[in-house]
Amino acid sequence: MATAADIAFLRTVLLFKEISEPDLHALWPWLREKRLRAGEVLFRDGDVGSEMFLVRSGTIVISKPVTGRVEQVLKRIGPGDFFGEMSLFDNLPRSATIQAETASLLLSLNGEDVDRLMQASPRAASHFFHRLVQEFIRRLRDTTDLVAEVTRWGLESTGLDVEQSSAGER
Amino acid sequence: MSPPRSKIELLVRGQDGDGFETRRVESSAAYLQLRPQRIPPEQCEIAQLPSGVRRVPTWVLKNRTTERYIMLTEPEKFLWEQMDGKTSLQEMGTAYVLRYGAFDFDVIPALIAKLRRAGFLTMRPSSRLREALAKHRRNPAARAAESTLRAIERLTVASRKAHGKFELVYRSGGFLLFSPIAVLALAVVTVLGARGAVELWNDSGTISASLAQHPVVAILLVKVFFWLTVISHQIIHALALVHYRRRVREFGFTMLHGFIPTFYADVTDIFMGTRRARIVSSVSGPLVHLFLGMLYFWIASLLAPGLLKAFLAATAILQIQSLFVSLYPFCFLEMDGYHVLVDLLGMPTLNHDAVAFVRHELWDRIRTGTMLNRQELIYVAYVVLSAVSIAAFVYLNVVLITHAGGS
Numbered sequence: 116m117a118t119a120a121d122i123a124f125l126r127t128v129l130l131f132k133e134i135s136e137p138d139l140h141a142l143w144p145w146l147r148e149k150r151l152r153a154g155e156v157l158f159r160d161g162d163v164g165s166e167m168f169l170v171r172s173g174t175i176v177i178s179k180p181v182t183g184r185v186e187q188v189l190k191r192i193g194p195g196d197f198f199g200e201m202s203l204f205d206n207l208p209r210s211a212t213i214q215a216e217t218a219s220l221l222l223s224l225n226g227e228d229v230d231r232l233m234q235a236s237p238r239a240a241s242h243f244f245h246r247l248v249q250e251f252i253r254r255l256r257d258t259t260d261l262v263a264e265v266t267r268w269g270l271e272s273t274g275l276d277v278e279q280s281s282a283g284e285r
Numbered sequence: 286m287s288p289p290r291s292k293i294e295l296l297v298r299g300q301d302g303d304g305f306e307t308r309r310v311e312s313s314a315a316y317l318q319l320r321p322q323r324i325p326p327e328q329c330e331i332a333q334l335p336s337g338v339r340r341v342p343t344w345v346l347k348n349r350t351t352e353r354y355i356m357l358t359e360p361e362k363f364l365w366e367q368m369d370g371k372t373s374l375q376e377m378g379t380a381y382v383l384r385y386g387a388f389d390f391d392v393i394p395a396l397i398a399k400l401r402r403a404g405f406l407t408m409r410p411s412s413r414l415r416e417a418l419a420k421h422r423r424n425p426a427a428r429a430a431e432s433t434l435r436a437i438e439r440l441t442v443a444s445r446k447a448h449g450k451f452e453l454v455y456r457s458g459g460f461l462l463f464s465p466i467a468v469l470a471l472a473v474v475t476v477l478g479a480r481g482a483v484e485l486w487n488d489s490g491t492i493s494a495s496l497a498q499h500p501v502v503a504i505l506l507v508k509v510f511f512w513l514t515v516i517s518h519q520i521i522h523a524l525a526l527v528h529y530r531r532r533v534r535e536f537g538f539t540m541l542h543g544f545i546p547t548f549y550a551d552v553t554d555i556f557m558g559t560r561r562a563r564i565v566s567s568v569s570g571p572l573v574h575l576f577l578g579m580l581y582f583w584i585a586s587l588l589a590p591g592l593l594k595a596f597l598a599a600t601a602i603l604q605i606q607s608l609f610v611s612l613y614p615f616c617f618l619e620m621d622g623y624h625v626l627v628d629l630l631g632m633p634t635l636n637h638d639a640v641a642f643v644r645h646e647l648w649d650r651i652r653t654g655t656m657l658n659r660q661e662l663i664y665v666a667y668v669v670l671s672a673v674s675i676a677a678f679v680y681l682n683v684v685l686i687t688h689a690g691g692s
Contacts, residue, residue: 154303154304154305155303156303176296176305176307178296181295184297184298184299185295185296185297185298186295186296186297186298187293187294187295187296188293188294188295188296188307191294214296214305216307264291264293265293267291267312268291268292268293268312268315269312270312271290271291271312271313271316272312272313272315272316272319273315273316273319274316274319274394274397274398275401
C-alpha cells in the first residue's frame with residue numbers, strides 16, 4: 116500500500132507527473148525495491164536486461180567504457196530521475212554501465228508492468244509515454260551537446276587549431 | 286572572452302573491478318601531457334642563418350617532402366629539438382624555464398601550430414620497437430607482442446592524491462630527515478659502515494663462500510630486497526618536496542620501458558623552488574642508499590659468518606653502487622646527480638644535445654679544424670667522461686667478481 120510519501124515521490128518523477136493519484140496507487144505495488152551500496156554496480160554495458168529504474172534516493176553514475184578501467188561519465192542522476200527505459204522497448208543489451216556513487220534505493224519497473232498500466236489505464240499510459248518521448252528528445256539533445264563538448268575537449272587537448280590549419284592548406 | 290576550458294568526467298575502476306573514483310579532466314591537463322613527435326631527421330634539415338643587424342640567431346627548417354620552409358628563433362629551435370615523441374609539453378616547459386629563466390605560455394602552442402601547418406610533426410610511435418610492431422600488424426606474432434606490451438604498460442598504479450599522505454608522514458616525523466639530527470645519524474652510520482666494510486673486505490673469501498652455498502636464494506633475496514628499497518628513495522624525494530612546500534603531483538609504480546618494475550614520484554614541482562631546494566631534493570634520494578649501505582656493512586661486520594652476513598654484505602654493495610650511479614652524473618643516465626649537474630650548468634638537455642653533437646657534428650668539426658666553443662667543449666667532455674666512467678664501472682665490477690671468486 117502506497118503511503119503519501121510514496122505518492123509524493125512518484126509525483127517528482129517526470130514520467131508520472133500527470134498520472135492521477137488512483138492510478139499511482141494502482142501502479143505502486145508493481146514497483147520493486149532494489150538497494151545498492153556505494154560503489155556497487157547495478158549492471159554493465161552489454162548486460163542483458165529488461166527493467167527500467169527510478170531513483171528513490173542516492174546518487175547514480177551512468178558511464179560508458181572507454182579503455183581499460185577508464186569509463187566516461189555520461190550523467191550523474193539523483194532522486195526523481197530514471198534510467199534503463201530503452202530496454203523496455205528494444206530488448207538489446209544495456210548501452211551503459213550503472214553504478215551507485217552513494218548508497219541508493221531504486222524502484223524497478225519492467226515491460227509487463229507497462230503493459231499492465233496500458234490495460235488498466237490507457238489515459239495514464241498515454242501520459243507516461245508522452246513524457247517518455249519528451250525525455251528521449253531531451254536526452255538526444257544532451258547527447259548531441261556531449262558529442263560537441265568531447266570534440267572541443269579533443270581539439271583543446273591536442274592543441275589542434277583547425278581554423279589555422281584549414282587556412283594554411285588553402 | 287574565450288569560453289572556459291572543456292572538461293570531461295572520467296570514471297576509473299579499482300583493480301578488483303568493484304570500487305571506482307571519478308575525475309574531472311580539463312583539456313589543458315591532457316594538453317600538458319601531449320608528446321609532439323617531429324618528422325624523422327632524413328625528412329627535414331635545419332640551417333642557421335647568418336646573424337642580421339639585431340645579431341639574434343635564427344634557423345631555417347626545411348621539410349624535404351613538402352619543400353616547405355619555416356623560420357625558427359633560438360628558443361623555438363630549442364623546443365623543436367625536444368619534440369622527440371617522448372618529452373611532454375610540461376617537461377618542455379620545465380626545460381624552457383631552466384634554460385631561459387622565464388616562460389611565455391604562448392610560445393609552445395604557437396610553435397606547434399606553425400610546425401603542424403608545415404607538416405613537421407607526425408604521429409609516429411615514439412618507441413622503435415612499437416614502430417616496428419605497428420608496421421607488421423598483419424603478422425599475428427607482432428600483433429600479440431604489441432598487445433602484450435600494451436597490457437604490461439597498463440600495469441601502472443598511480444595516485445594523484447599522494448601529496449596529503451606525504452604531508453602527514455612529514456608532520457609525523459619525516460621532517461627529522463631534513464634536520465641536523467639526520468645529518469649526524471648519517472655521518473655516524475657512514476663511519477661505522479666504512480669501518481665494517483674494511484673488515485668485510487679482509488673477510489671476503491668467507492662471505493662469497495656463504496653466498497656460493499645458496500646462489501639462487503642469495504641472488505633472489507638480494508635483488509628483491511634491493512628493489513624494495515627503491516621505494517624509500519622515491520619517498521625521500523617526495524618528502525623533500527613537502528619540506529620545500531612544493532607539491533608531489535603523483536606517486537606510483539610502473540613498468541619502465543615496459544619491462545623494468547619501478548616506483549616513481551613526480552617531483553617536477555620542485556623546478557618552481559630555489560636551486561638549493563632542487564639540489565637537496567635530488568641528493569636526498571641517493572643518500573638513502575648511502576645510509577642503508579653503510580648500515581648493512583656495519584651490521585654484517587658484527588655478525589658471525591653465514592648466509593645473513595653474506596646477504597647483508599652483498600646488499601650493502603648494491604646500495605653503494607646505487608648511490609654512486611644515482612649521484613654520478615657522467616653515465617648517460619639522467620639520474621639525480623645528472624639533474625644537479627645540468628642545474629648548475631644551466632643546460633637542461635645536456636645528455637641529448639651532447640650525444641647528438643658528438644654523433645653528428647664533432648667529426649666534421651675535427652676534420653675541418655674548427656675550434657669548439659665553450660658549450661661544445663662541455664658536450665665533448667660529458668660524452669668522454671660518461672664513456673670512460675661506464676668502462677671503469679664495468680672493469681671495477683669484473684675485478685670485484687674476480688676477487689670474490691678467487692678468494
